[in-house]
Amino acid sequence: xxxxxxxxxxxxxxxxxxxxxxxxxxxxxxxxxxxxxxxxxxxxxxxxxxxxxxxxxxxxxxxxxxxxxxxxxxxxxxxxxxxxxxxxxxxxxxxxxxxxxxxxxxxxxxxxxxxxxxxxxxxxxxxxxxxxxxxxxxxxxxxxxxxxxxxxxxxxxxxxxxxxxxxxxxxxxxxxxxxxxxxxxxxxxxxxxxxxxxxxxxxxxxxxxxxxxxxxxxxxxxxxxxxxxxxxxxxxxxxxxxxxxxxxxxxxxxxxxxxxxxxxxxxxxxxxxxxxxxxxxxxxxxxxxxxxxxxxx
DNA sequence: CATCAGGACCCTTTTACGTCA
DNA sequence: AGTGACGTAAAAGGGTCCTGA
Numbered sequence: 001x002x003x004x005x006x007x008x009x010x011x012x013x014x015x016x017x018x019x020x021x022x023x024x025x026x027x028x029x030x031x032x033x034x035x036x037x038x039x040x041x042x043x044x045x046x047x048x049x050x051x052x053x054x055x056x057x058x059x060x061x062x063x064x065x066x067x068x069x070x071x072x073x074x075x076x077x078x079x080x081x082x083x084x085x086x087x088x089x090x091x092x093x094x095x096x097x098x099x100x101x102x103x104x105x106x107x108x109x110x111x112x113x114x115x116x117x118x119x120x121x122x123x124x125x126x127x128x129x130x131x132x133x134x135x136x137x138x139x140x141x142x143x144x145x146x147x148x149x150x151x152x153x154x155x156x157x158x159x160x161x162x163x164x165x166x167x168x169x170x171x172x173x174x175x176x177x178x179x180x181x182x183x184x185x186x187x188x189x190x191x192x193x194x195x196x197x198x199x200x201x202x203x204x205x206x207x208x209x210x211x212x213x214x215x216x217x218x219x220x221x222x223x224x225x226x227x228x229x230x231x232x233x234x235x236x237x238x239x240x241x242x243x244x245x246x247x248x249x250x251x252x253x254x255x256x257x258x259x260x261x262x263x264x265x266x267x268x269x270x271x272x273x274x275x276x277x278x279x280x281x282x283x284x285x286x287x288x289x290x291x292x293x294x295x296x297x
Numbered sequence: 298c299a300t301c302a303g304g305a306c307c308c309t310t311t312t313a314c315g316t317c318a
Numbered sequence: 319a320g321t322g323a324c325g326t327a328a329a330a331g332g333g334t335c336c337t338g339a
Contacts, residue, residue: 148314148327166306188329191306196327198307 149189153179157186161193 149157156179160167167175167190169183176183 169304185328187305189327191308192328194306195308 149181153181157189157193161190165194165197166190 157175160171160175164171167186172183172186172190175181176186179186
């Protein structure tokens with residue numbers, strides 16, 4: 001049952017992500033960034049080259065630290081619960097002064113912890129706050145307290161996320177038990193983590209599209225120039241010789257005999273030399289096209 | 298077959314916390 | 319040392335979708 005649900009979700013959100021992230025791929029870009037794809041569990045929504053966690057996800061200091069710790073044995077033992085930040089460094093998990101009561105390992109320090117026991121439905125805000133108020137009475141008027149996860153907790157979560165970016169209830173419960181967190185906290189962490197992943201991927205896609213757009217703009221500019229030159233050439237060819245001869249051509253147009261491409265080169269010495277432009281039987285197509293003629297007729 | 302409850306997830310917003318100037 | 323701005327992670331709230339009863 002659990003696995004079924006899981007698979008379904010994957011499928012569902014795979015489609016979802018096609019909408020969200022598909023833009024970079026619609027252009028048929030094979031995102032070359034895909035180098036280290038192995039790192040991140042290719043989520044169902046993996047559409048383009050996954051950049052791997054290395055360069056992407058640890059965008060912030062804290063996550064970075066967590067990722068660096070990844071090598072540590074996966075199942076950390078004696079993980080620092082959210083309380084008693086004994087010898088934490090900068091990422092000390094602080095307990096709110098109000099939350100002086102120590103809950104037993106099962107009940108997390110999260111002020112919202114009561115929420116997780118509300119059978120999953122996160123609605124019922126009033127119930128939540130009410131519960132919170134009753135649970136940690138001294139929480140100061142129901143203001144939720146956020147507790148940073150410890151480095152170790154984050155590392156384990158990161159590791160697990162790399163294996164699979166979603167959790168089935170069993171895994172969630174196990175992880176929560178292992179980390180001494182509420183299942184709800186684990187769930188929220190995974191949600192936020194997925195959101196961060198998606199954001200990063202979107203940024204990468206966006207950057208790629210930007211580059212692609214620049215390339216196309218350049219190409220477009222180049223083609224426009226080429227078109228102008230060709231039009232000028234055509235005009236010159238059509239002009240009567242005596243008129244054309246009076247205007248010293250700023251450039252000399254030459255044609256490659258093999259490929260029949262016309263090249264315009266500045267040629268000072270050959271100023272009076274007029275290229276007999278229509279040497280090439282270029283416009284083989286009638287103008288306007290026959291179809292157009294027919295339709296206009 | 299229609300309906301409903303339950304569950305999982307996503308998206309957006311809010312809030313608490315940490316850092317820096 | 320105190321403070322405000324800012325960035326970020328944790329959490330809330332609301333919505334969608336799917337499944338099973």
